[in-house]
Amino acid sequence: MTTMTNMQFDFLCDLVRKESAIVIERGKEYLVESRLAPIARREGLANVGELVQRLVSSPNLPLRGVIVDAMTTNETSFFRDIHPWQALREEILPTLFKARAATRRLNVWCAACSSGQEPYSLAMLLREDFPKESNSWDIKIAATDLSDTMVNRCREGKFSQLEVNRGLPAAMLMRYFQHEGMDWRMDDSLRKILDVRIANLVVPSSLPQMGGIDLVMIRNVLIYFDDATKAKILTDIRGRMRNDAYLMLGSSEVTTGATSGFARHQTGKTIYFRPGP
Numbered sequence: 001m002t003t004m005t006n007m008q009f010d011f012l013c014d015l016v017r018k019e020s021a022i023v024i025e026r027g028k029e030y031l032v033e034s035r036l037a038p039i040a041r042r043e044g045l046a047n048v049g050e051l052v053q054r055l056v057s058s059p060n061l062p063l064r065g066v067i068v069d070a071m072t073t074n075e076t077s078f079f080r081d082i083h084p085w086q087a088l089r090e091e092i093l094p095t096l097f098k099a100r101a102a103t104r105r106l107n108v109w110c111a112a113c114s115s116g117q118e119p120y121s122l123a124m125l126l127r128e129d130f131p132k133e134s135n136s137w138d139i140k141i142a143a144t145d146l147s148d149t150m151v152n153r154c155r156e157g158k159f160s161q162l163e164v165n166r167g168l169p170a171a172m173l174m175r176y177f178q179h180e181g182m183d184w185r186m187d188d189s190l191r192k193i194l195d196v197r198i199a200n201l202v203v204p205s206s207l208p209q210m211g212g213i214d215l216v217m218i219r220n221v222l223i224y225f226d227d228a229t230k231a232k233i234l235t236d237i238r239g240r241m242r243n244d245a246y247l248m249l250g251s252s253e254v255t256t257g258a259t260s261g262f263a264r265h266q267t268g269k270t271i272y273f274r275p276g277p
């Protein structure tokens with residue numbers, strides 16, 4: 001049961017698409033209701049229909065942002081999917097470290113990092129498997145997301161017991177986290193490596209200016225966009241990468257990569273992309 005009229009639902013879908021490129025289709029009314037009901041309550045309104053009506057009749061910028069934020073899907077976990085991390089450890093990072101030996105500099109971008117499990121997994125992997133380089137090289141990891149809430153969480157580096165139970169080896173939990181109340185906080189030395197900021201993938205001016213990116217992880221976010229938007233984002237990202245850089249997508253997104261100036265490669269079960277024909 002939805003409390004929105006069709007017109008209100010369409011208005012909301014247009015708003016979310018304009019602000020984030022996320023496509024919500026008819027049939028997803030239940031999802032919108034469940035995500036926006038707490039906001040309607042907080043605003044003292046009877047239901048989501050009234051919340052959308054408020055936006056229709058008086059465009060309220062802060063509320064727009066809150067609504068778009070609530071419509072993002074932030075599912076993530078430490079070392080998500082396992083295999084890509086093996087490829088990073090065994091092939092991608094060793095190749096990059098060899099190629100950048102002269103400058104001893106590495107620029108990584110985790111686009112759509114959600115609450116931070118992905119960039120922190122990378123930071124831990126670097127510390128564990130490449131201690132020499134992670135101690136002495138200039139390694140930058142930009143971690144960005146559209147969602148204000150997620151960016152704040154990533155910056156804070158605080159995770160619940162449930163979150164650290166998902167994908168994080170116990171030895172790493174002990175080595176890189178401190179207990180804080182009911183939660184676990186990431187060690188400051190790793191938090192410092194990350195440059196965490198808000199960036200909207202469809203607003204190129206908001207994206208990090210890193211001067212030649214070596215590795216882009218943009219995983220499990222392109223699925224929310226239409227094909228034209230995916231292609232545009234990948235073309236833009238291609239322009240920010242060095243010619244021998246690496247691009248990693250989510251496992252269900254790999255069909256997208258080949259279309260926008262990238263060549264597809266495979267190692268073990270992992271598909272990755274590099275600039276190419």
Ligand SMILES: C[S@@+](CC[C@H](N)C(=O)[O-])C[C@H]1O[C@@H](n2cnc3c(N)ncnc32)[C@H](O)[C@@H]1O
Nearest residue numbers: 020072075076112114146147200201219220221
């Ligand atoms: C499912 S999470 C993926 C997290 C992580 N990359 C992973 O694979 O585990 C998708 C993230 O994309 C972000 N997102 C959605 N639209 C975005 C946009 N237009 N620009 C930047 N981030 C966006 C959401 O806020 C959300 O945190």
